[in-house]
Amino acid sequence: MEYIQQQFDVNFSFRVFFSRDLFDPANTCLSAFLESKAEAAFQKKLLVVLDGGVAASHPGLAEKISYYLMQVRGFRLAPEMITLTGGESVKNDLSQLFSLVDAIDQHGIDRHSYVIGIGGGSLLDLVGFAAAISHRGVKHIRIPTTVLSQNDSGVGVKNGINYKGKKNFLGSFAPPAAVFNDSTFLATLDGRDWRSGMVEAVKVALIRDAPFFEWMEKKAEALTGGDMPAMEELIYRCAALHMAHIGGGGDPFESGSARPLDFGHWSAHKLEQLTDFSLRHGEAVSIGIALDSVYSCLLGWIDEAAMLRIVNVLKAMQLPIWHPLLQKQDDEPSPVIAGLEEFREHLGGQLTVSLLRAIGRGAEIHHIDLDMLYKAADICQKLQS
Amino acid sequence: MEYIQQQFDVNFSFRVFFSRDLFDPANTCLSAFLESKAEAAFQKKLLVVLDGGVAASHPGLAEKISYYLMQVRGFRLAPEMITLTGGESVKNDLSQLFSLVDAIDQHGIDRHSYVIGIGGGSLLDLVGFAAAISHRGVKHIRIPTTVLSQNDSGVGVKNGINYKGKKNFLGSFAPPAAVFNDSTFLATLDGRDWRSGMVEAVKVALIRDAPFFEWMEKKAEALTGGDMPAMEELIYRCAALHMAHIGGGGDPFESGSARPLDFGHWSAHKLEQLTDFSLRHGEAVSIGIALDSVYSCLLGWIDEAAMLRIVNVLKAMQLPIWHPLLQKQDDEPSPVIAGLEEFREHLGGQLTVSLLRAIGRGAEIHHIDLDMLYKAADICQKLQS
Ligand SMILES: NC(=O)c1ccc[n+]([C@@H]2O[C@H](COP(=O)([O-])OP(=O)(O)OC[C@H]3O[C@@H](n4cnc5c(N)ncnc54)[C@H](O)[C@@H]3O)[C@@H](O)[C@H]2O)c1
Ligand SMILES: NC(=O)c1ccc[n+]([C@@H]2O[C@H](COP(=O)([O-])OP(=O)(O)OC[C@H]3O[C@@H](n4cnc5c(N)ncnc54)[C@H](O)[C@@H]3O)[C@@H](O)[C@H]2O)c1
Ligand SMILES: [Zn+2]
Ligand SMILES: [Zn+2]
Numbered sequence: 001m002e003y004i005q006q007q008f009d010v011n012f013s014f015r016v017f018f019s020r021d022l023f024d025p026a027n028t029c030l031s032a033f034l035e036s037k038a039e040a041a042f043q044k045k046l047l048v049v050l051d052g053g054v055a056a057s058h059p060g061l062a063e064k065i066s067y068y069l070m071q072v073r074g075f076r077l078a079p080e081m082i083t084l085t086g087g088e089s090v091k092n093d094l095s096q097l098f099s100l101v102d103a104i105d106q107h108g109i110d111r112h113s114y115v116i117g118i119g120g121g122s123l124l125d126l127v128g129f130a131a132a133i134s135h136r137g138v139k140h141i142r143i144p145t146t147v148l149s150q151n152d153s154g155v156g157v158k159n160g161i162n163y164k165g166k167k168n169f170l171g172s173f174a175p176p177a178a179v180f181n182d183s184t185f186l187a188t189l190d191g192r193d194w195r196s197g198m199v200e201a202v203k204v205a206l207i208r209d210a211p212f213f214e215w216m217e218k219k220a221e222a223l224t225g226g227d228m229p230a231m232e233e234l235i236y237r238c239a240a241l242h243m244a245h246i247g248g249g250g251d252p253f254e255s256g257s258a259r260p261l262d263f264g265h266w267s268a269h270k271l272e273q274l275t276d277f278s279l280r281h282g283e284a285v286s287i288g289i290a291l292d293s294v295y296s297c298l299l300g301w302i303d304e305a306a307m308l309r310i311v312n313v314l315k316a317m318q319l320p321i322w323h324p325l326l327q328k329q330d331d332e333p334s335p336v337i338a339g340l341e342e343f344r345e346h347l348g349g350q351l352t353v354s355l356l357r358a359i360g361r362g363a364e365i366h367h368i369d370l371d372m373l374y375k376a377a378d379i380c381q382k383l384q385s
Numbered sequence: 386m387e388y389i390q391q392q393f394d395v396n397f398s399f400r401v402f403f404s405r406d407l408f409d410p411a412n413t414c415l416s417a418f419l420e421s422k423a424e425a426a427f428q429k430k431l432l433v434v435l436d437g438g439v440a441a442s443h444p445g446l447a448e449k450i451s452y453y454l455m456q457v458r459g460f461r462l463a464p465e466m467i468t469l470t471g472g473e474s475v476k477n478d479l480s481q482l483f484s485l486v487d488a489i490d491q492h493g494i495d496r497h498s499y500v501i502g503i504g505g506g507s508l509l510d511l512v513g514f515a516a517a518i519s520h521r522g523v524k525h526i527r528i529p530t531t532v533l534s535q536n537d538s539g540v541g542v543k544n545g546i547n548y549k550g551k552k553n554f555l556g557s558f559a560p561p562a563a564v565f566n567d568s569t570f571l572a573t574l575d576g577r578d579w580r581s582g583m584v585e586a587v588k589v590a591l592i593r594d595a596p597f598f599e600w601m602e603k604k605a606e607a608l609t610g611g612d613m614p615a616m617e618e619l620i621y622r623c624a625a626l627h628m629a630h631i632g633g634g635g636d637p638f639e640s641g642s643a644r645p646l647d648f649g650h651w652s653a654h655k656l657e658q659l660t661d662f663s664l665r666h667g668e669a670v671s672i673g674i675a676l677d678s679v680y681s682c683l684l685g686w687i688d689e690a691a692m693l694r695i696v697n698v699l700k701a702m703q704l705p706i707w708h709p710l711l712q713k714q715d716d717e718p719s720p721v722i723a724g725l726e727e728f729r730e731h732l733g734g735q736l737t738v739s740l741l742r743a744i745g746r747g748a749e750i751h752h753i754d755l756d757m758l759y760k761a762a763d764i765c766q767k768l769q770s
Contacts, residue, residue, distance in 0.1 A: 004625050006540075006560070007398035008632040017388040042734020105554065110731065111639075133518065136545060136556045137638075155391075160521060169490065171521045172557060175391070240389050247393040253522075254496075346495065349427020 012175045012252070016155050016243065018236055022143065022182040023061075023068040031072050033178055034114070038074025044113050047078040047103060049127045051086035051119020054145045057188035065118070075114075078107035086123045088277055091161040091168075100130035109138050114177060116141045120193075121149035125171070128159030132174035139177040145185035147197025147231065148282060151238035155179055157252055167273070173253040181239070183232050194231075195317050196282025198223060199264075201238035202313060203289060207263050208245075210360025212237050217309065220316035257347055260362050263354040264289035267326075270339035274325055286314050290321035290383070294376040295368075296356040306359050311383050322384040326377035337373055397560045397637070401540050401628065403621055407528065407567040408446070408453040416457050418563055419499070423459025429498050432463040432488060434512045436471035436504020439530045442573035450503070460499075463492035471508045473662055476546040476553075485515035494523050499562060501526045505578075506534035510556070513544030517559035524562040530570035532582025532616065533667060536623035540564055542637055552658070558638040566624070568617050579616075580702050581667025583608060584649075586623035587698060588674060592648050593630075595745025597622050602694065605701035642732055645747050648739040649674035652711075655724035659710055671699050675706035675768070679761040680753075681741040691744050696768050707769040711762035722758055 019029045038044065046069055055061050062081055069077045082103055084090050100115075109115060115138060117127030124142050131140035144154030160171020186194065198216075205213035215237075216223070219230045245261055246252045259265075268284035275284075290311055297307040314321050325336050344351040350366060357363040404414045423429065431454055440446055447466055454462045467488055469475050485500075494500060500523060502512030509527050516525035529539030545556020571579065583601075590598035600622075601608070604615045630646055631637045644650075653673035657664055664672075675696055682692040699706050710721050729736040735751060742748040 002404075002621075003400040003402040004540075004621075004628055005398065005400055006628050006632050007396070008637050009394040009396050010638055011392070011394050013390070013392035015388040015390055019387075039734075101548070101555065105549070105551065108730075133555050133557060135554065136543060136558055155389075158521060163486070164490070166490065169520065170486065170518050172518060173521055236387075236389075243389055243391050247391050252393050253395055345493075349424075 012157070014175055014178050016179040016181060016239055018181050018183075018232070020182060021184045022180055023064045025068060025071070030180055031068070033180075034072045034075055037177075039112070042112075043074060043076045045076050045078060045107060045109055046072070046114050046116060047082070047107050047109050048116045048118065049082045049084065049100065049103075049123065051123040051145060052083050053086040054119050054185060054188075055083055058185070069116075078103075078109075080107070084119075084123060084126075086119050088122050088162075090122050090126050094161075094163070096126060097130055097161055100127065101134050104130065104134040104138060109134070111135050111138055114139045114141050116143065118143040118145065119149075120144070120146040121153035124149055124154050125159045125168075126161055128174055128176065129161055129171055132159060132172045137174060140174075142176045142179045144179065144181060146189060146193055147186060147235065148193070148200060150181045150183075150186070151197065151235040152200040152242055154181070155239045155243055156246055167269070181235060183228060183235070186231060187228070192280055192283070194226070195224060195319060196280040196286070198231075198234060198317055199282035199285045199289065199314075199319060200242075201234050202310075202317075203263050203285060204238055204241040204245075204261065206289070206293075206310065206356060206359060207260055207354065207362030208241055208360065209237075210358070212241070213313070213359050217313055217316075220313050224317050257350070257352055258364065259352070260354050260364070263356075263362055264292050266340065266343050266353055267291055267336050270336045270343075271323055271325060274335055275323075279320075279323075283320055286317075286319035287321055287323050287326075287380070290314060290380050291326065291373075291376055292353070292355055294379045294383075295373060298372050298376055298379075299355070301363070302356050302358060306356075308383075309359065311380075320384070322377070322380040326380065328374070334374070334377070337370065337377070340368060340370075340373075397542070399560055399563050401564040401566060401624055403566050403568075403617070405567060406569045407565055408449045410453060410456070415565055416453070418565075419457045419460055422562075424497070427497075428459060428461045430461050430463060430492060430494055431457070431499050431501060432467070432492050432494050433501045433503065434467045434469065434485065434488075434508065436508040436530060437468050438471040439504050439570060439573075440468055443570070454501075463488075463494075465492070469504075469508060469511075471504050473507050473547075475507050475511050479546075479548070481511060482515055482546060485512065486519050489515065489519045489523060494519070496520050496523055499524045499526050501528065503528040503530065504534075505529070505531040506538035509534055509539055510544045510553075511546055513559055513561065514546055514556055517544060517557045522559060525559075527561045527564045529564065529566060531574060531578055532571060532620065533578070533585060535566040535568075535571075536582065536620040537585040537627055539566070540624045540628055541631055552654070566620060568613060568620070571616060572613070577665055577668070579611070580609060580704060581665040581671070583619060583702055584667035584670045584674065584699075584704060585627075586619050587695075587702075588648050588670060589623055589626040589630075589646065591674070591678075591695065591741060591744060592645055592739065592747030593626055593745065594622075595743070597626070598698070598744050602698055605698055609702050642735070642737055643749065644737070645739050645749070648741075648747055649677050651725065651728050651738055652676055652721050655721045655728075656708055656710060659720055660708075664705075664708075668705055671702075671704035672706055672708050672711075672765070675699060675765050676711065676758075676761055677738070677740055679764045679768075680758060683757050683761055683764075684740070686748070687741050687743060691741075693768075694744065696765075705769070707762070707765040711765065713759070719759070719762070722755065722762070725753060725755075725758075
């Protein structure tokens, strides 16, 4: 059988910058990045898409952004700044996607130009996808404004929108040109968003970095109380761990099945869905981490002391560790636990779940004992109160 | 300024197979490929999208395909085979895209499963794009059925659809899992599609491979007359050259501006558009190659003998080398030649056009003299008659 073998590597690289008050005219972090990309021969263009929730909390922000970007040499700012209502709903409506595609077209954003998304993870997921499919991929810059997007979603390589009620059904892998984490935005976050965003740090510390977990144990009260320098450190360390996994894990575009960073997530995804997203992602993951840590303990993989340390950090962050949907409902199975079967199918037939061998060390398992899982859920309920 | 550097390589590899009568139960080319991807633990799924023009020319084809694929071990064929009217129009309608996305959802095509597109370049561009955005990319296999798609578009890494009249405005870079070129399909091609598909071979030979060009000079009559073994050789050599460029050129996803494979294409794209696609892509490129070869000759880059050899090959393939739209229209500039300015803007401000230094050697230029270009067009008109 005759064939020609094709084979090549594509190199992807980008920086995640950490700064404060990014659009202060004296802050050259963003402008210096852009100016380093300028070309003498022609002007590149910039199109800004802003999260309405961020704009509402920061009066005058749009004007400040425009003023800042108009000074950048070698770039022309599109006259229109697009403001979209932020939050999950922005990912539910295809017309939002096409309004961005139309704006990219109208403002002549070509493959040399940049779309800049400023907002929470939901808005960034939408903007990244619109950029990825226009002209087979125009460059995008992310400026995440929530804890979750600064420490996890915004520093990764995925984007996506929901389609016909299916979470992230449409999307792609498209690394950003750069990411700018500005802690100043975080001051106006809703308390639930502030706290629940920390869960990804707990998660990644538990599977990868015991000293980071110990640091969070010490800092939990301060973090929960709004200590900004502590939050900046949490975000930096958490982002670094996520980036090291993506860049160093050998499978940045997830062609295999292993998902170590999804520790605590199998039940969380189901809980978010079953509660119609009234649980924040981080709150659901907090419950998922508690459940899978207790299960790891019942398996004998971690001892009770370690399990209690995990539960106590989550409780110190004022996060839930149990939900009534984990119980049997009138003799019917718990809809979350029943979701394990769905998850197996979603994985293509073989179940792979991350558990803990120790604080700081994740490990995978391919079988979950349902009785033991119900027992773990009961223990979470008792520890919750 | 603090930052974390992200950086990784993603490896892409796939094979382009050359075969005949692919769905003959005795032909294991496709089934062996699929079975090599089977997993003991679970069944993978297959969804077929077939070009209606191909189906119409090959009675019984859908049944033959179903019968063949149902025998493949480890795979389950979706009960529905999707047949879409082929040709450019399939790329003009967003509802076609979403009908495929819906089918991928309904038939449970996950990231382990395969969508198989069978048809011309237009259908393959649509199928590849639908696969690329579903679940952040499900695998797709291409079975191209035209000369153009077997020697050029189908063996590359791009896909796309038209949006609001803009050619390929939406799309992505998404390499296929494999490509199967089956020459049996070509026997039913319309004569214009058969002939115009050869132009990409002339193009790539002119910029890269003088012996291949000489071979085509010798074989032009036979090829034009329908000699299938000659066509198979042309397709193999042309596909190999395109693949070597993509795999070995250092920029498979086209992040830079150089497009050596677009020799003859700047005017061709404009001609296709101005004639509302009544010119085939290859016919328009034939005119574009003639124009840019004559221009190369006027510049003194190639001699007249070489220029005439090029024109004569195109004429022997019964392809046009001139179009009235290359002339001034009532003292207004030629709309094709005026398009050069648009093309410069499209490139972001700096013009880059491929010309010829010799038969087999392309070279780039950043300035085109309009008077000389009109003169080249006049010469093409004379040579045409
Ligand atoms: N792409 C990925 O890899 C990835 C990974 C994890 C999660 N996600 C996605 O991220 C989304 C969740 O993102 P999120 O948690 O950042 O929330 P979000 O984007 O949904 O925003 C929540 C709310 O906070 C508002 N907001 C944002 N920043 C603010 C600020 N600084 N001050 C005041 N209000 C502000 C928004 O307007 C919105 O109303 C989900 O859709 C999830 O699927 C993506
Ligand atoms: N992705 C890329 O890199 C790339 C590169 C070049 C061109 N293209 C695209 O390819 C498209 C053109 O593709 P094409 O030239 O293959 O034509 P096509 O797909 O438009 O098909 C032309 C006609 O031939 C019919 N047909 C296809 N195979 C047949 C067969 N074996 N027998 C009888 N009829 C058959 C189709 O039904 C259609 O009516 C354009 O949209 C162009 O943009 C893509
Ligand atoms: Zn998460
Ligand atoms: Zn072409």
